[in-house]
Amino acid sequence: MLIIEGLTRRFGDRVAVDDVCLEVPRGAFVGIIGRSGAGKSTLLRLVNRLAEPSAGRILWDGAEVTGLRGRALRDWRARCAMVFQGFNLSGRLDVLTNVLVGRLNKVPAHRSLLCLWSDADRAVALAALERFDIAELAAQRAEHLSGGQQQRVAIARALVQEPEIILADEPIASLDPRNTRVVMEALARINRDYGITVLCNLHSLDIARSYCDRLVGLSAGRLVFDGAPDALDADAARRLYGLEAADVMDAARPGLASPAPSPFLAHT
Numbered sequence: 578m579l580i581i582e583g584l585t586r587r588f589g590d591r592v593a594v595d596d597v598c599l600e601v602p603r604g605a606f607v608g609i610i611g612r613s614g615a616g617k618s619t620l621l622r623l624v625n626r627l628a629e630p631s632a633g634r635i636l637w638d639g640a641e642v643t644g645l646r647g648r649a650l651r652d653w654r655a656r657c658a659m660v661f662q663g664f665n666l667s668g669r670l671d672v673l674t675n676v677l678v679g680r681l682n683k684v685p686a687h688r689s690l691l692c693l694w695s696d697a698d699r700a701v702a703l704a705a706l707e708r709f710d711i712a713e714l715a716a717q718r719a720e721h722l723s724g725g726q727q728q729r730v731a732i733a734r735a736l737v738q739e740p741e742i743i744l745a746d747e748p749i750a751s752l753d754p755r756n757t758r759v760v761m762e763a764l765a766r767i768n769r770d771y772g773i774t775v776l777c778n779l780h781s782l783d784i785a786r787s788y789c790d791r792l793v794g795l796s797a798g799r800l801v802f803d804g805a806p807d808a809l810d811a812d813a814a815r816r817l818y819g820l821e822a823a824d825v826m827d828a829a830r831p832g833l834a835s836p837a838p839s840p841f842l843a844h845t
């Protein structure tokens with residue numbers, strides 16, 4: 578269980594995340610939604626400890642992760658994988674090596690520095706690529722892949738980390754509709770098949786409603802919605818999106834009467 582208590586992050590006078598409280602049980606697939614600048618990325622970065630809170634606490638399974646240092650912080654980051662909008666792959670390295678980077682915390686430093694990956698590690702990385710139908714790309718340089726393929730490599734890298742939670746920060750922001758579905762399906766499969774908790778920042782309300790079993794809405798850093806996708810009515814959308822609410826709800830309207838089946842819910 579992830580517990581966030583009174584989490585606040587200020588940048589000078591600006592409050593990016595404002596007294597957010599949240600409880601996320603293991604195995605949930607939570608969409609974080611809200612306008613640009615609402616604080617979604619900062620919230621995920623605080624959980625991973627890429628950003629330090631100005632106030633508040635984060636607990637995972639009862640243990641406080643705010644305040645972890647050194648080895649303990651590295652261990653937490655290994656258990657808490659991030660997937661980024663820009664993929665964060667090493668373009669000049671081949672796909673398999675990029676995935677193996679996710680195993681860094683599992684092997685002694687001297688072996689990883691010398692790229693002495695064991696056959697077992699290679700098998701794990703290849704299996705992860707197979708899982709997302711991109712094993713045939715293993716020997717290609719990452720920079721030669723399409724955006725959708727690169728994001729699947731990044732998700733495979735996160736998976737071989739064997740994390741307990743995946744924080745995906747706008748993972749589909751630069752993808753076309755087909756690749757958007759492929760990448761969201763990949764996250765849904767990780768969630769469903771391994772019970773890994775997923776927190777996913779999303780701009781698209783339609784996508785959030787289709788794939789997430791719970792939505793958390795931020796506005797100016799404050800939590801203004803927390804509930805099932807179906808509970809996000811016009812009033813809640815106005816609190817979240819202000820004047821843009823009509824556009825957002827129009828886009829989502831076909832899904833309002835009968836939401837697209839959640840791949841997570843469909844398999845539980």
Ligand SMILES: Nc1ncnc2c1ncn2[C@@H]1O[C@H](COP(=O)(O)OP(=O)(O)OP(=O)(O)O)[C@@H](O)[C@H]1O
Nearest residue numbers: 588591592593611612613614615616617618619620
């Ligand atoms: N390092 C920083 N220094 C100063 N201000 C920051 C920093 N990071 C974020 N902010 C500010 O904090 C607020 C929240 O930013 P954040 O990136 O978390 O929002 P977001 O909801 O993820 O936006 P987007 O959807 O556009 O990515 C914004 O006003 C942003 O300008």
